[in-house]
Amino acid sequence: MNKASSAKRRQLVVGNWKMNGSFQENASLLDAIRLGWQGEQAAEVVICPPFPYIAQAVDRLAASTIMVGAQTLSEFEKGAYTGEVSASMLADLNCKFVIIGHNERRRMQRESDQQVAEKFIQAQRAGLIPILCVGESLDDRNKGLHLQTISNQLQAVFERVGLEKFTDAVLAYEPVWAVGTGKTATPDEAEEVHRFMRVQLGEIGKRVRILYGGSGKAHNAQQLFALEDIDGALLGGASLDADEFLAICAAAEHTEATR
Numbered sequence: 001m002n003k004a005s006s007a008k009r010r011q012l013v014v015g016n017w018k019m020n021g022s023f024q025e026n027a028s029l030l031d032a033i034r035l036g037w038q039g040e041q042a043a044e045v046v047i048c049p050p051f052p053y054i055a056q057a058v059d060r061l062a063a064s065t066i067m068v069g070a071q072t073l074s075e076f077e078k079g080a081y082t083g084e085v086s087a088s089m090l091a092d093l094n095c096k097f098v099i100i101g102h103n104e105r106r107r108m109q110r111e112s113d114q115q116v117a118e119k120f121i122q123a124q125r126a127g128l129i130p131i132l133c134v135g136e137s138l139d140d141r142n143k144g145l146h147l148q149t150i151s152n153q154l155q156a157v158f159e160r161v162g163l164e165k166f167t168d169a170v171l172a173y174e175p176v177w178a179v180g181t182g183k184t185a186t187p188d189e190a191e192e193v194h195r196f197m198r199v200q201l202g203e204i205g206k207r208v209r210i211l212y213g214g215s216g217k218a219h220n221a222q223q224l225f226a227l228e229d230i231d232g233a234l235l236g237g238a239s240l241d242a243d244e245f246l247a248i249c250a251a252a253e254h255t256e257a258t259r
């Protein structure tokens with residue numbers, strides 16, 4: 001498979017703001033991104049602000065093709081879960097995507113593979129597109145266990161939700177050692193895992209977008225996007241800087257245009 005035969009997988013750039021922003025800061029960041037994003041048709045762009053700013057982002061991006069997502073959601077439908085936010089609430093806010101299983105949540109909130117799978121189910125029930133994150137620790141990589149870790153994380157969700165549900169989902173490979181560290185996986189390291197993930201998806205693999213995440217920057221985006229099995233990026237730090245973010249969106253657009 002090469003990019004040409006996978007032309008239906010549109011490049012996707014997702015900005016994960018994590019716990020950053022204020023109404024004032026967001027207004028200028030969102031306006032700059034909206035005004036700078038002219039490539040409406042080919043690559044897709046999604047911004048995932050913290051919960052309190054989702055409505056602001058939806059509102060401010062209404063006149064553009066840029067979509068809004070959330071950074072997590074509850075694994076339950078509704079009820080006595082103080083502080084949680086449900087899938088249907090996100091859909092109410094006009095969210096289209098939701099990040100699930102980000103390594104910061106797996107590590108800091110101790111989210112298990114089972115919880116990740118339940119969140120995936122809730123998201124799809126409400127019509128949201130899950131962006132399921134997987135990735136190995138530095139220790140796993142050093143021991144040569146990275147593919148095993150990825151496989152375990154994927155299988156836990158496949159078994160619970162069924163493989164066919166991934167036709168309406170996005171996957172993200174986020175090596176833990178690369179997230180927020182300034183250290184990016186090399187093209188070979190990234191492509192090895194992306195290819196492996198696609199094979200794990202079996203028949204539907206050719207239709208599912210797999211994003212790279214982990215210190216993605218404008219200077220390495222073009223090289224990563226050119227790889228057969230990389231369909232875009234999930235960005236943390238780079239999504240907080242309009243110029244950097246737009247340069248990465250432009251690289252995705254360029255990849256679309258040159259397929």
Ligand code: PGA
Nearest residue numbers: 179180214215235236237
């Ligand atoms: P980073 O974060 O780009 O700052 O490494 C990526 C992510 O956590 O999604």
